[in-house]
Amino acid sequence: MPLSFEGRVVLVTGAGGGLGREYALAFAERGAAVVVNDLGADTKGGGKSSAAADKVVEEIRAKGGKAVANYDSVEDGEKLIQTALDAFGRIDIVVNNAGILRDRSFARTSDLDWDLIQRIHLRGSFLVTRAAWNHMKNQKFGRIIMTASAAGIYGNFGQANYSAAKLGMLGLSNTLAVEGRKYNICCNTIAPVAGSRLTETVMPPDLVASLKPEYVAPLVLWLCHEQCQENGGLFEVGAGWIGKLRWERSQGRIVRQKNKPMTPEAVQAEWDKICDFTNATKPASVQESLQSVVSVLSEVESEGEVGANPTAAPASMASGAGINPSEAVGQKLPSTSFSFTQTQCILYALGVGMSTKDPDHLRFLYEGHPDFSCLPTFGVIPSQSSMMGGGLSSVPGLDIDFTQVLHGEQYLELYKPLPTSGTLTSETTIADVLDKGSGAVILLDVNTYSGGELVCYNQFSVFVVGAGGFGGKRSSEKAKVPLPPPKRAPDAVVIDSTTRDQAALYRLSGDWNPLHIDPSFAALGGFKSPILHGLCSFGFAGRHVLKQFADNDPSRFKAIKVRFAKPVIPGQSLQTEMWKEGSRIHVQCKVKETGAVVLAGAYVDLHEAAGASSQNPTPVQEGGLQSELVFAEIGRRITELGSELVKKVNAVFGWEITKDGKSAAQWTIDLKNGGGGLHKGPYSGKADVTFTVSDEDFMEVVTGKLMPQKAFFAGKLKVKGNIMLSQKLEVILKDYAKL
Ligand SMILES: CCCCCCC[C@@H](O)CC(=O)SCCNC(=O)CCNC(=O)[C@H](O)C(C)(C)COP(=O)(O)OP(=O)(O)OC[C@H]1O[C@@H](n2cnc3c(N)ncnc32)[C@H](O)[C@@H]1OP(=O)(O)O
Numbered sequence: 001m002p003l004s005f006e007g008r009v010v011l012v013t014g015a016g017g018g019l020g021r022e023y024a025l026a027f028a029e030r031g032a033a034v035v036v037n038d039l040g041a042d043t044k045g046g047g048k049s050s051a052a053a054d055k056v057v058e059e060i061r062a063k064g065g066k067a068v069a070n071y072d073s074v075e076d077g078e079k080l081i082q083t084a085l086d087a088f089g090r091i092d093i094v095v096n097n098a099g100i101l102r103d104r105s106f107a108r109t110s111d112l113d114w115d116l117i118q119r120i121h122l123r124g125s126f127l128v129t130r131a132a133w134n135h136m137k138n139q140k141f142g143r144i145i146m147t148a149s150a151a152g153i154y155g156n157f158g159q160a161n162y163s164a165a166k167l168g169m170l171g172l173s174n175t176l177a178v179e180g181r182k183y184n185i186c187c188n189t190i191a192p193v194a195g196s197r198l199t200e201t202v203m204p205p206d207l208v209a210s211l212k213p214e215y216v217a218p219l220v221l222w223l224c225h226e227q228c229q230e231n232g233g234l235f236e237v238g239a240g241w242i243g244k245l246r247w248e249r250s251q252g253r254i255v256r257q258k259n260k261p262m263t264p265e266a267v268q269a270e271w272d273k274i275c276d277f278t279n280a281t282k283p284a285s286v287q288e289s290l291q292s293v294v295s296v297l298s299e300v301e302s303e304g305e306v307g308a309n310p311t312a313a314p315a316s317m318a319s320g321a322g323i324n325p326s327e328a329v330g331q332k333l334p335s336t337s338f339s340f341t342q343t344q345c346i347l348y349a350l351g352v353g354m355s356t357k358d359p360d361h362l363r364f365l366y367e368g369h370p371d372f373s374c375l376p377t378f379g380v381i382p383s384q385s386s387m388m389g390g391g392l393s394s395v396p397g398l399d400i401d402f403t404q405v406l407h408g409e410q411y412l413e414l415y416k417p418l419p420t421s422g423t424l425t426s427e428t429t430i431a432d433v434l435d436k437g438s439g440a441v442i443l444l445d446v447n448t449y450s451g452g453e454l455v456c457y458n459q460f461s462v463f464v465v466g467a468g469g470f471g472g473k474r475s476s477e478k479a480k481v482p483l484p485p486p487k488r489a490p491d492a493v494v495i496d497s498t499t500r501d502q503a504a505l506y507r508l509s510g511d512w513n514p515l516h517i518d519p520s521f522a523a524l525g526g527f528k529s530p531i532l533h534g535l536c537s538f539g540f541a542g543r544h545v546l547k548q549f550a551d552n553d554p555s556r557f558k559a560i561k562v563r564f565a566k567p568v569i570p571g572q573s574l575q576t577e578m579w580k581e582g583s584r585i586h587v588q589c590k591v592k593e594t595g596a597v598v599l600a601g602a603y604v605d606l607h608e609a610a611g612a613s614s615q616n617p618t619p620v621q622e623g624g625l626q627s628e629l630v631f632a633e634i635g636r637r638i639t640e641l642g643s644e645l646v647k648k649v650n651a652v653f654g655w656e657i658t659k660d661g662k663s664a665a666q667w668t669i670d671l672k673n674g675g676g677g678l679h680k681g682p683y684s685g686k687a688d689v690t691f692t693v694s695d696e697d698f699m700e701v702v703t704g705k706l707m708p709q710k711a712f713f714a715g716k717l718k719v720k721g722n723i724m725l726s727q728k729l730e731v732i733l734k735d736y737a738k739l
Pocket of ligand 1: 441465531533567
């Protein structure tokens with residue numbers, strides 16, 4: 001179908017001749033109403049005449065087209081746009097084409113030469129475009145062209161002023177592309193080579209004659225058509241040829257070591273590698289650029305070697321997918337080391353939705369807890385950092401578009417419970433590359449070691465949307481496959497909310513992919529808003545199973561497999577459905593609000609429980625916080641209740657609370673045979689708890705001057721005893737409250 005501009009209103013600046021005239025005629029021929037702007041100045045900006053614009057308007061009208069003339073300078077941007085609004089009622093397309101030259105060698109460039117060129121090219125384009133911007137925003141459509149020049153891109157003798165202005169227009173265009181994206185305003189830049197008044201002074205006449213403006217106009221028309229979604233591009237065009245330009249960045253080298261000064265000698269030593277464009281990346285946004293630089297910080301912090309090249313990470317920033325399995329499979333990524341402390345374990349637990357609201361979570365959130373542990377699914381973090389730090393893009397045969405990368409599946413197997421701090425090293429191999437038609441799947445096997453001992457194995461499956469069709473195989477014997485759940489009602493269902501900031505929190509564990517936080521980046525992948533990390537939902541599901549079927553005991557966790565079937569949006573609720581089949585728990589996760597299955601074919605393998613069943617009382621050792629806080633709370637309640645109420649408590653619940661205070665005050669709570677009353681069933685057992693405080697501190701607590709919790713932390717209130725899970729004590733506290 002011919003590309004029509006029927007109903008569109010176009011402003012072309014500098015349209016009295018050359019390229020501008022050609023654009024104006026071409027737009028009008030395809031149905032657009034055109035504002036033909038031309039000041040009628042000479043090529044150096046002198047003089048003023050309406051003749052040039054009028055002539056083009058006449059030409060258009062003679063062919064039955066719609067056009068009006070405007071003779072204002074582009075520095076009066078508002079007036080140009082007003083002409084369009086007055087004549088045609090709207091403005092859809094702005095082609096910033098007007099320009100003049102003041103060529104001088106740099107030493108001879110005067111202030112005036114400089115200022116005039118900046119004013120007409122850069123400032124003029126800014127003023128005209130700004131005047132049109134809100135109209136385009138409101139109508140949710142706009143197409144803008146900036147005219148740069150090879151002189152700006154490459155530099156050209158005698159054109160310092162012009163080069164600066166022209167590349168300035170590219171910077172302007174790049175930012176308008178970012179800001180306009182959500183309003184369907186696209187802004188692109190062209191660097192045309194055509195015979196015109198500006199080029200006839202620097203080119204031989206027959207070359208000028210053969211570089212016709214009509215060899216440039218079709219690109220401008222396409223870029224301005226509603227069907228064209230190109231945005232933020234830079235194109236060289238001339239003689240019937242069009243090429244796109246982009247930034248390329250070498251992999252670079254880290255020249256700094258933790259806690260050591262960065263020196264020019266280190267830069268010198270790495271210079272060849274810094275400038276080596278082998279396996280160069282193509283960052284296409286500030287986020288992509290920054291992200292890789294940020295990864296340097298973690299690399300340096302984890303004391304990565306000088307000479308590493310983490311700026312290639314994460315995944316590939318290259319566009320223009322090119323996948324070659326025979327080159328990629330078997331390749332190893334540089335091995336990485338990951339150092340962590342309790343902080344990372346806690347941050348991760350918070351990232352996958354743990355909260356102090358659930359007392360059972362405290363063992364994963366508080367380093368002072370006697371059973372403080374790392375969540376088993378944290379096992380993906382050290383290995384993930386190996387990919388983030390090393391970069392898939394450095395692998396030959398994997399030229400992938402990072403904006404199209406989704407996490408497809410994950411398998412994790414632990415060979416021993418994870419430590420809560422230490423240094424782990426990871427070795428990553430490209431296990432296979434599959435052609436799934438709609439995408440490519442890259443399987444990465446990662447072994448993670450502590451010292452020489454294997455701690456865990458991960459298989460990452462990375463789905464690169466749109467990168468399929470390269471003629472590869474569809475399945476792999478190396479893949480850990482998802483398993484469908486049994487065809488019966490689930491044995492357990494847990495519903496848990498993610499928060500609006502879930503991804504913002506989870507990313508602090510090391511996956512800085514802007515897909516999860518930056519709306520513009522998410523839009524590049526076709527998402528309306530940032531999506532949650534697959535591994536975050538994975539962490540939710542993993543801990544649901546651990547709580548439901550393994551008493552939150554990390555040592556019982558063996559392995560987990562998950563397929564990410566659909567994206568989750570931060571703030572949605574996850575409904576985890578679980579089926580117990582021996583030691584395997586099949587899992588399926590849905591978004592509660594939509595019913596969509598987001599984790600499919602998932603399962604968790606558990607080790608058999610050793611010893612007591614989960615129904616037995618859990619002994620709490622002296623000094624453990626989870627119980628202590630609650631005990632301290634009980635102590636406070638008891639003192640508040642006073643002796644009369646204590647008696648009542650004893651009577652109602654069949655408890656025996658006594659005070660034995662000589663040199664110290666001691667309280668003993670004895671839940672006789674489950675305490676009777678409300679405390680039957682799984683809460684049966686006996687709890688003997690002793691609070692020990694000095695008389696002085698006891699009085700402080702009794703008179704409310706010192707909160708029991710504070711007394712506990714200050715070591716003034718000591719607690720000793722065995723009792724069932726604190727959760728049950730919360731129940732007890734509620735019962736006290738009823739009294
Ligand atoms: C740390 C470094 C490594 C990690 C890199 C990732 C970095 C992270 O920051 C990124 C993320 O966390 S992204 C968030 C989590 N992931 C998602 O939300 C993806 C959700 N899934 C989808 O949208 C689709 O399944 C989709 C788009 C993936 C596939 O949908 P379709 O194209 O419609 O595919 P479909 O027609 O259903 O099936 C075609 C073939 O592909 C297989 N397949 C489908 N989903 C898959 C998936 N999720 N993983 C792997 N393979 C998958 C199908 O089985 C089918 O193949 P076959 O016919 O051989 O069975």
